Amino acid sequence: MSETILEMRNISKHFTGVKALDQVNFKVRKGEIHCLIGENGAGKSTLMKVLSGVYPYGTYEGDIVFEGKVQQFNKITDSVHTGIAIIYQELALFPDLTVYENIFAGNEMKRGGVVDWNETITEATKLLEKVNLKVNPDTLIKDLSVGKRQLVEIAKALSKDVKLLILDEPTAALNEDDSENLLQLLGELKKQGITCIMISHKLKEVIAIADQATVLRDGQTITTLDGETGEVNESTIIRNMVGRAIDDIYPKRPDKAPGETILELTNWSAYDPRLGRKVIKGADFHVRKGEIVGIAGLMGSGRTELALSIFGNAKNYKLQGEMKINGKRAKLKHPSDAIKAGIAYVTEDRKGDGLFLLQDIKSNISAANLKGISSNGVLNNNEEIKIAGHYKQSLHIKTSSLEQLAGNLSGGNQQKVSIGKWLFVGPKLLILDEPTRGIDVGAKFEIYTVMNELIREGMSIIMISSELGEVLGMSDRVYVMAQGSIKGELAIEEASQENIMQLATQ
Structure with a gap:
């Protein structure tokens, strides 16, 4: 010894x-x-x-x-x-x-x-x-x-x-x-x-x-x-x-055929003038109502760039191609346009971009939808507390008080606050970029459960993840990206870690 x-x-x-x-x-x-x-x-x-x-x-x-x-x-x-x-x-x-x-x-x-x-x-x-x-x-x-x-x-x-x-x-x-x-x-x-x-x-x-x-x-x-x-x-x-066994960390949801297509991209490209190159190249991509679409790929493959181009072109790329929302052509020039169109984006960098760490939980949850707790331009503090309390309970946010600063929460609870902020917007399509990065297995299970509940309620989810087990365990379909291009689309029944990695390294 x-x-x-x-x-x-x-x-x-x-x-x-x-x-x-x-x-x-x-x-x-x-x-x-x-x-x-x-x-x-x-x-x-x-x-x-x-x-x-x-x-x-x-x-x-x-x-x-x-x-x-x-x-x-x-x-x-x-x-x-x-x-x-x-x-x-x-x-x-x-x-x-x-x-x-x-x-x-x-x-x-x-x-x-x-x-x-x-x-x-x-x-x-x-x-x-x-x-x-x-x-x-x-x-x-x-x-x-x-x-x-x-x-x-x-x-x-x-x-x-x-x-x-x-x-x-x-x-x-x-x-x-x-x-x-x-x-x-x-x-x-x-x-x-x-x-x-x-x-x-x-x-x-x-x-x-x-x-x-x-x-x-x-x-x-x-x-x-x-x-x-x-x-x-x-x-x-x-x-x-x-303190208990989690027999299946990826909770199953009842089989249910997805509905109509709510988002469709055709020959979609994004040019980043700062880098002087295309970060998305001719992507064909669609999401249907009530499904989780996984996006897999190595770091730098263009997954986050694709998400940001959808979410109101938050990085001001030069876009080409066609976007349709609910079958109608759409041009989203700003994240506020995306929010109005029913799209929300939970960033991979919750500390840098997702939350106001020096503000409390209730202020963070209401931040993306202040109109939802306002009347004649005046914030309703009681309504803010009510809304924050609802998401604290439904997302199982562990905190002693809604007044607790977001920066003092654990990583898993910070992620739940970030998700709650965007759920308060009332999206039809939720983009989750690395939703469980840096959080423990118990918090992962809770977030997966919330995702399934949202799908049951008719929402659609795009999930970007570097964990292949997560992609395979939670997705209905998987797109694989490499070097800014979509290299393949896989039904979950035919997807495996091996064929995903084969496509991701092309």
């Missing part, structure tokens, strides 16, 4: 009116990959913020024991100096600085009080080789893909002689290739003796890489599963995460 490098004993953490952590115990062995899993709001990120000094000593109860010594971290730099580094889902890099400047930011290599840039570049190059990133260290961060930025963050952590590396949802924004590369890198770091704690909602990744996995639920430690004995498997993880 490997020696213990970290033990967190009886950790409790309170916020106003909320007990985020309740006597949590968490033990990590040296040189292992230990996954920390649980539903959104279970306390995973809070526990890691306690460990890394974001929540300083004295603001929580319990002990942190690292390498056999009780630690009292008063700030992040205290944990860094001890050998602990944390990489958050929202990367902390300077986009207008170079790769080497970012790697050593705050940890500059100096001689006589002056930064030695030659040595900095030399050492940065060695670290880039260590994380298998083949880029010029002079490259600006803003010119790198998200996957490469993630590797720069890891190189930055390694520059500080890290012993314990914490990664919070490291693959949430990565495509499948980048995700696989990152997991392989973690395996290589493990061989070098570096211990990793990884927070992830992607159960396949957890099963593939975890030596051990600890499950939190409602701020408490539920169990620690051993990967070597086969305990880290999907059914066991889900049962411990949500």
Whole structure:
């Protein structure tokens, strides 16, 4: 049995009116990959913020024991100096600085009080080789893909002689290739003796890489599963995460033939003047009443661009081709035109574009339809509370109050608020762009259930997703995109991960 490098004993953490952590115990062995899993709001990120000094000593109860010594971290730099580094889902890099400047930011290599840039570049190059990133260290961060930025963050952590590396949802924004590369890198770091704690909602990744996995639920430690004995498997993880078995994570709905075509695109193209190229090329596409149409494809295939061109041409592309809504030709020049036509769009970036994080839940839900709670130009606060309460209940938004700021909600509950905002508009066609990215299996199941309920009520849904299981589990038909073109349309009966990927890589 490997020696213990970290033990967190009886950790409790309170916020106003909320007990985020309740006597949590968490033990990590040296040189292992230990996954920390649980539903959104279970306390995973809070526990890691306690460990890394974001929540300083004295603001929580319990002990942190690292390498056999009780630690009292008063700030992040205290944990860094001890050998602990944390990489958050929202990367902390300077986009207008170079790769080497970012790697050593705050940890500059100096001689006589002056930064030695030659040595900095030399050492940065060695670290880039260590994380298998083949880029010029002079490259600006803003010119790198998200996957490469993630590797720069890891190189930055390694520059500080890290012993314990914490990664919070490291693959949430990565495509499948980048995700696989990152997991392989973690395996290589493990061989070098570096211990990793990884927070992830992607159960396949957890099963593939975890030596051990600890499950939190409602701020408490539920169990620690051993990967070597086969305990880290999907059914066991889900049962411990949500407190019940979810026999089929993709809830079935009764077979019902779709209705008339509500949206049709013919030879649809979109030219992006900023990029100087077409992002959509001659697409033929249609959606019928009461069906879920999945759009699959790799990142950069044009899926989001297609959605934005439908939703009132939100990016001001130069459009060609024909759009019909309910059989009639339509030209939607602005998102407001799309809303009037009965189309709503839930963005993939809920924090950046989907929500006002510094406003409360009720303000966010009413934001896209202020006329719906107004009379003679005056907002009806009581009506706003009533509407927000309705969506809180119907979407199972977990919150102590409608006055809670959206930014303080878990990812799954933020996504439900974002969906509620657009449902209040009363759409006939709802576009969901990566609807379950970065949320846990329990919240996914709830969102899938809501989708099925909306379909039963006669709504139509376009679902863009990078998770092939989700596409296959929820769609009635699937379009596959690559390089701005629709490469194929598959009935769900003939769709498989293999033929979707074959089309997506054409």
